[in-house]
Amino acid sequence: MDEFIRLLAAGLQKGNVLLVIIVLVVLFVLNAHKLYPLFVERKKSRLKSLEAALQSEWVKGAERECLKKQAETEHFHAATGIMLEKAPREALLRIYERSGGRLSFVHFKRALPFVHYQKGEFEIRLGWFDRWMMRAGIGTGLVFVPLSMAVLVWALYAWLAPDSAPFGSWKVWVFLNLGGWASVLSSRSAYSANRVRREIQRQASETNIPDDATNPPANP
Structure with a gap:
């Protein structure tokens, strides 16, 4: 990572636009895989919170129905992105x-x-x-x-x-x-x-x- 930062700084100092673009593209490609688990984990935590709320004995009636519908929506979103x-x-x-x-x-x-x-x-x-x-x-x-x-x-x-x-x-x-x-x-x-x-x-x-x-x- 330090080497990429050094190349990026050198490209900016010399006005080498091509070098800057190449370094940025390479950095994005190398780190793109780290972003996807964050989105997946966020979806999982939201579903776990809803499922935990549905299992609570204190959630009843209209509140339970509302959370149930929300959980169905979140499951569909996790499966299809919609x-x-x-x-x-x-x-x-x-x-x-x-x-x-x-x-x-x-x-x-x-x-x-x-x-x-x-x-x-x-x-x-x-x-x-x-x-x-x-x-x-x-x-x-x-x-x-x-x-x-x-x-x-x-x-x-x-x-x-x-x-x-x-x-x-x-x-x-x-x-x-x-x-x-x-x-x-x-x-x-x-x-x-x-x-x-x-x-x-x-x-x-x-x-x-x-x-x-x-x-x-x-x-x-």
């Missing part, structure tokens, strides 16, 4: 079960900013502007990321060539790479919401198909 109350959670599970494996819980989790539950209806409100931004973000990412790889190859070639100054190419690569991935990641929520919306529409259309349309009469 925090929803009982009614919208059951509506989500019905859509998931009828999807036949076409949708995973990941898509429902990402689509939460666009989820609305009202009068027993699980609805995805995704406007035309959201869909336009989704397509623009995915399109920008599909252009920027491959282009950044080409710039990276050129920058490495210029760096290995004698009497060259490739730092300008590195700046372009960093801009294209970060911009491309940022565009793709920012579009994930709307993309998943659009998939859930289309699946809801598909299930609704299947439900509205009349019985005589599914069983046409035989030809005489």
Whole structure:
């Protein structure tokens, strides 16, 4: 760790942006695994507190029912990463079960900013502007990321060539790479919401198909 800090300080002093970015990325990758157990332990402690409260003889009546519902919500959140109350959670599970494996819980989790539950209806409100931004973000990412790889190859070639100054190419690569991935990641929520919306529409259309349309009469 001390060596990484020394490299980071040296990069900041010399204005070496590339070195600073590389050190920060390496530090994040090396320490990312330490963050996940903290989130898991936090969820476990919350569930243990709820379960301990439910086992207490002093918790009765409406308080016990409230804690029971909260425990069910926390268990579902721990299993899927989705925090929803009982009614919208059951509506989500019905859509998931009828999807036949076409949708995973990941898509429902990402689509939460666009989820609305009202009068027993699980609805995805995704406007035309959201869909336009989704397509623009995915399109920008599909252009920027491959282009950044080409710039990276050129920058490495210029760096290995004698009497060259490739730092300008590195700046372009960093801009294209970060911009491309940022565009793709920012579009994930709307993309998943659009998939859930289309699946809801598909299930609704299947439900509205009349019985005589599914069983046409035989030809005489």
